[in-house]
Amino acid sequence: MKWLIVFILTLLVCSYIAWLVYREWLQFQAQYVQRGLAANNWQQRCQQVSSQLVEQSHWQGFRDFVVTRRVVENPVGDIISFYLRPRDELPLSPFSAGQHVTVRLPIGSRVYTRCYSLSESYNPDYYRISVKRADAPAKTNHPAGKVSSYLHEEVYEGAIVEIREPQGSFVLPESTIEPLVFLVAGVGYTPVLSMLKVLVNQPFPPPVVVFYCVRNGSHHAAKDEFEALQTQYQGLHLYVSYSHPRSALDWPEIDYQLSGRLNGQTCLDVLAEISLQPQQCQYYFCGPEAFMTKLQQELAASDIDTSQFHDECFSATVTHQVPLLDAPELSEVVFSSSGRRSEWLQGEDRWLLTLSEEEGVSINSSCRKGSCGSCMTEILEGEVGYLKDPEFLNQKQANHFDTSRYCLPCVCYPKSNRLVLNV
Ligand code: FES
Known part of the structure; x- marks a missing residue:
């Protein structure tokens, strides 16, 4: 009898302990799930906030x-x-x-x-x-x-x-394994400086050669920034070229490495000196049109495929600067979707893209010299003219470009008294 009572009491105590443990376990599970949900919510909230910030950071017009x-x-x-x-x-x-x-x-x-x-x-x-x-x-x-x-x-x-908002297609390739050669003149150094600052922070940046052409030390811009990059970026080879160095003021090897006008052969000699194969490099040209055309022709003549060339023209202003004989003195330009209208005047030296921007009408653009096609706009009424055939017309994607229905406003002007564009 005594043993039976002890057994029953032990059973009751054990059941009570088991119930306590079970209750704790349920509470623990509930808290765990709640915390998990909270963590998920927190993560979602963070993602929401960051995508809201990214969204807010973009703007129209x-x-x-x-x-x-x-x-x-x-x-x-x-x-x-x-x-x-x-x-x-x-x-x-x-x-x-x-x-x-x-x-x-x-x-x-x-x-x-x-x-x-x-x-x-x-x-x-x-x-x-x-x-x-x-x-x-x-x-x-x-x-x-x-x-x-x-x-x-x-x-x-x-x-x-x-x-x-920033735009443009003159950017670094997605994967940067091949050596990059930058050929820049004057203020054309600006996008390259931005690119170098990105490359220097990559875990395995490619070898880079920069030919930076300026008149002499008095025109040499961002000198300290380039020199600082050179010390941080192991694979960066910087060659400053002065076309007219000043005697006693500009020091060879200290201020500049090359003198005279840069030419294709000098570039190839430099690449050979640092053991880079010219056919394996990607070339980025940035400067006045004459500078880029000359170097591209010289490098292409040395069996470098022009598909390896990427360029951005840096002229003070991209304008026509000559009277446009087939254009009227005055043309009414209507931007139909935005309900805006403007007047294009002979002698004001403006392409249609500039006119639209000045009117606050937004047209996508990138190269602004008729080669990329990103500003292509539908003509609803009237006619446009070009000073010379835009480069875009020679490209494959321009096969279906009907010049009577579409235009490239970055390099065209109105040829009719009234022009209606679908923007
Ligand atoms: S912006 Fe490139 S063709 Fe007009």
Whole structure:
């Protein structure tokens, strides 16, 4: 009997303990699930917030930016960098190194737009553009660059400029295994500086050769930045070429490595010296058209496939600068979808893309010289003309490009008194 009572009591105690353990286990499970859900929710929330930020960072049309800093980049003072922060203080959209922004400025009674490459790698707080003042070319009637002069002379810290989201196809390849050769002249260094700042942070950056051509030490811009990159980037070979070095002021091997006008053979000699196969490199040209065309012809003559060439033209302004004989004195241009209209005037030296931007009408663009096709726009009424056949027409994707129905506004003008575009 005594044993039976002990057995029953033991059974009761064990059952009670088992029930306690079971209850704890249920509570633990409930908390675990709750925490898991909370963690998931937290993750989802983080993802939501970051995608909201990315969404907010993009914008349509033009956005106000405040100039927060100006830096003169060379001794002669004809290149100035502008640091630009968004006025709304929201984050900035990421961009690919090498892309440009379109800047819109009211000057006098007219609104002007110009494209400038971003000269820094991505920073969510600010963009940097570096602008060369386009002085009036000697012995010509061409005036000085209106916008670059205005930026240099009138735009200081606190000024507001309007900017479109970065765009452009002059960017680094997706995978950078092949050696890259950059051939740049003057202010054409800007997208390359941005690209180098991206490459230097890659775990295995490719070998890079930069030929940077300037007149002499007084025009040599961003010297410190290039030299700093050279010390950080093991595979970077920088060759500065002065076309007119100043005696006693510019020091060979210290300030510059090459002199005279750069030519294709010199580039090939340098590549051989550092044991790079010219046929295995990708070539990026950035500078005035004449500089790029000459080097491309010389390199192509040495059996380098032109598919290895990538270029971005850096002219002060891409304009026609000659009277357009088949254009009317005045043409009414209607941008049908946006309900805007404008007047194109003979002698104002504007392509239709510039006219649309000045009117606040957004047309996609990239090369702005008629070679990429990204600005292709439908013509609903009227006719357009080109100074010369756009390069895009020679490309495969232009097979179905009907020039009476579509146009490339970056290089065309109205040929009829009224032109209606579907934008
Ligand atoms: S922007 Fe490239 S063709 Fe017009």
